[in-house]
Amino acid sequence: MQQRTPEITIVGGGIVGLSVALGLLLAGSRVRVLDGADSDARASQGNFGLVWGQGKGWNFAPYANWTMDALDAWPSFAQKLQELSGINVALVQSGGYEFFTDPTEMECFKAELDQQAGYLGRRASYEMLNGDDLRSQLPDVGAKVVGASFSPRDGHVNPLRFLRALRCAVQAMGGRVTMGATVAAITPQPGGGFALARADGEVTHTEQVVLCAGLGATTLARNLGFITQVKPQLGELLITEKLGSRLPFLSSTIRQVDEGGVQIGGTKADAGFDDHESLAAIAGLARHAVTVFPALADVRVIRAWGALRVMSPDGYPVYAKSAAHPGAFLVTCHSGVTLAPLHASVLAHWILNTSPTPDLEAFDECRFALSHAA
Known part of the structure; x- marks a missing residue:
């Protein structure tokens, strides 16, 4: 038997x-x-x-390589999911930016990317762009943005x-x-x-x-x-009305979902198990988005929420x-x-x-x- x-x-x-x-x-x-x-x-x-891979595992080589393995595996995984479920998860992996308004923060992040690249070897792929070079690629990026990093491996899905x-x-x-x-x-x-x-x-x-x-x-x-x-970490998000035009970039804090709405995020707070959004944090997200891309100033926000990340020590x-x-x-x-x-x-x-x-x-x-x- x-x-x-x-x-x-x-x-x-x-x-x-x-x-x-x-x-x-x-x-x-x-x-x-x-x-x-x-x-x-x-x-x-x-x-x-x-x-997303930029900066992940910059001080922990196993995580840097594990993340890169995942980025490489995503296209075939998305295809397998569609075959099994009949659902297209809208994977786009055409690259992503990290925008900076503070030169010191940008230099610190560059150092992290350099250390991450030391672990990844030939698999590392990123570039640092100063403000002028960035605006030559993305003319509508705000004047207060001093530069950005870009990795062609990063992307997003419809969550x-x-x-x-x-x-x-x-x-x-x-x-x-x-x-x-x-x-x-x-x-x-x-x-x-x-x-x-x-x-x-x-x-x-x-x-x-x-x-x-x-x-x-x-x-x-x-x-x-x-x-x-594990402990919770509060992250707060905004989503705008659907736009007829496409956002010309993807970043870790500003992304446009395939249905047309722009999602804005990036907060990190120790708030216990309270997942309620705060007006101050939401206003900060909106200011950041408009600083990076001033054209968003006239776009209506239709929803805001908080969610708890799961963080190990x-x-x-x-x-x-x-x-x-x-x-x-x-x-x-x-x-x-x-x-x-x-x-x-x-x-x-x-x-x-x-x-x-x-x-x-x-x-x-x-x-x-x-x-x-x-």
């Missing part, structure tokens, strides 16, 4: 959880995804949709469409996705596997469990022997296997969009232990125990 493939339960149905689920399904696993309530803090529904495409692709591959299934406790079983107690009182069992619940994973992770303590991803409870995994990061192609491939094989992935050792949570950062 043929032995049945063990089931893996993903706790968390956001971009990270669904990407991991898709990778496990493509590798032949049976997968169930338990997603929480709509009222949960959901980074996946409030992110900026960037596929909400991407989330929907992931969910549809997981279901198309036979994965079970249960919405409104908040997991309250996970209990390792004496004979192996885990019991998952849901907030509604239902208890289910699974052979393996992968925690991808972002800010909701802390208590569950601790019960499984993990030490990582050092800001880098955590991929951990529980030593105390084999079969339990913790996956958390704040760059779920950029890293999605690797979460749906390399990371899935790491979970299944079907291929060597030595570089992932750098992302283990043991680094916090050694540095007391957790």
Whole structure:
């Protein structure tokens, strides 16, 4: 009698959880995804949709290379998603800018890019543009912008469409996705596997469990022997009315979604679990956008919101296997969009232990125990 493939339960149905689920399904696993309530803090529904590498891992070589691997993998990943889901996530990877109004900040960022390039070698690709050179390319950029960096590898997707495409692709591959299934406790079983107690009182069992619940994973992770303590970081966003003309650039703080609206972001605040936007921060975002691109001054803002990023103690991803409870995994990061192609491939094989992935050792949570950062 043929032995049945063990089931893996993903706790968390956001971009990270669904990407991991898709990778496990493509590798032949049976997968169930338990997603929480709509009222949960959901980074996946409030992110900026960037596929971005500039400056990432400038002081941590494994992350610089991991990010570059993800950028390289995005075109084929987007195509695979469309084949499975029928949804075009609107990937555009034609390059992106970081704009500066402060010469000192620009020099500091250049130093970071230089250090990042030292890790990446020939894969590094960026240039620094002074104000005059920048405006020769983009004549309508504001006079207060002193320069910019540009990388031809950076891009973006439609974030909400991407989330929907992931969910549809997981279901198309036979994965079970249960919405409104908040997991309250996970209990390792004496004979192996885990019991998952849901907030509604239902208890289910699974052979393996992968925690991808972002800010909701802390208590569950601790019960499984993990030490990582994630924390929220508030980011606030604006979106404008739809424009008939196309924005002539993409930046990490100003982007135009494929439907026509301009999304403006960039705040970082320690506000606990309060995701409400503030008038002062929103006004600051608007001023920045108009400084960079004065033509936006007459464009109406139609929506503003705040969302909570998921931050590890050092800001880098955590991929951990529980030593105390084999079969339990913790996956958390704040760059779920950029890293999605690797979460749906390399990371899935790491979970299944079907291929060597030595570089992932750098992302283990043991680094916090050694540095007391957790």
